[in-house]
Amino acid sequence: MADLRDDVREGGSDAPPVARLAKRRRVAQQGRIVLGPERLVGCEVRDLSRTGAKLRVAPEIALPETFPLVIAAHDLRTLTVRLRWRRGDFAGVTFEP
Template identity: 45%
Template sequence: MSTTIEGESGSGVDGRVAPRHRVLIAGTIRYAGGIGTASCVVRNLSETGAKLTLSESLNLPTHFDLAIAQKNAVHRCELRWRRGEEAGVAFLDASASAPAAAPAPPIATPEIDALRARIRTLEAENARLKARIAELAGG
């Protein structure tokens, strides 16, 4: 983890391998073998990583896939930092600029559908609990 990916400049002064470009693109985070998904916004992007904005209540795993439909790309990512609704990720795939293959169709079985519903329920409950904690803390 020698590359720092925080900040906005792409000058290389902050240790980045590739310059970041500010963007505003919809993305989809896929985790747990594609069972869990979450929407995000890609705020800046380079060949080696990105900064994302996502729900603060989402418990983001260390490794996940990021699909960026507008760029026709899917990247294997490693979470490098997280502050509230923002997260920095590094791309682990060999060629971040290569177009991704078409995503596999979602698996639909009663068990997987039940797991997806449970994940949505738990994420909503997590968001409610965080809001209640903030309310009780006076925030």
């Protein structure tokens, strides 16, 4: 069962709480969404946990169901992620195994 101690309201105070599987921490890391062999889209990783992340990406960028995400932190990491929600400039993703 999800850890309900870390509930947040995605999309405003009227939205129902979303249960988190892991505690997220705020970050401000640069990322790149890989949409094809010649197409990278810049994004900002805003929250990060062991199971997923919250991305800031331009709303006009269409995101597929799954895609590679490159995160520039202390090192470069490429992770396959699954899109879980999208609202305006933000998108929530979970990490695929």
